[in-house]
Amino acid sequence: AAGGAYWVDSQQKRYVPVKGDHVIGIVTAKAGDVFKLDVGGSEQASLSYLAFEGATKRNRPNVQVGDLIYGQFLVANKDMEPEMVCIDSSGRSSGMGIIGQDGFLFKVSLGLIRKLLAPKNEIIQELSQLYPFELVLGMNGRIWVKAKTVQQTLIIVNILEACEYMTAEQRKQALAKLSGN
Secondary structure: OHHHHHHHHHHHHOOOOOOOOEEEEEEEEEEOOEEEEEOOOOOOEEEEOOOOOOOOOOOOOOOOOOOEEEEEEEEEEOOEEEEEEOOOOOOOOOOOEEEOOOOEEEEOOHHHHHHHHOOOOHHHHHHHOOOOEEEEEOOOOEEEEEEOOHHHHHHHHHHHHHOOOOOHHHHHHHHHHHHOO
């Protein structure tokens, strides 16, 4: 039983790529026609410059080391290097690609990410009533957020981080305080 418990524990800490998962990766290197991305797993993922909407040999996406990329896994199994793409099966970006520079990237537990990504999740709905913000949620536990000001951005970050430990009631109280109701 101890072995099993340990396995569950380690799963929670380190993201394991799954085919079809949408994640946020950080570009660590350019190698020929391929970008290498840190996705928070045990190895880097690769991303072809052609795996972007409208990309051709002549029209390459402007991707730099350090850029944040929102994409999905095309290949993810234990025998092969994980491979990401920023297009769906019909070649459209569908919201994937390079994420804006001026937001804030932070990490939460894989459990909280699953909760936030669940359909009908109230947390995001409640937050969106405070003020407008952009949000990108990666299955690998990374969240990118950008509001109009740095202060607003950090408030969203703090609430999302605290959600892990708050009951729905506590969260509603915290949000009410912020919105001045």
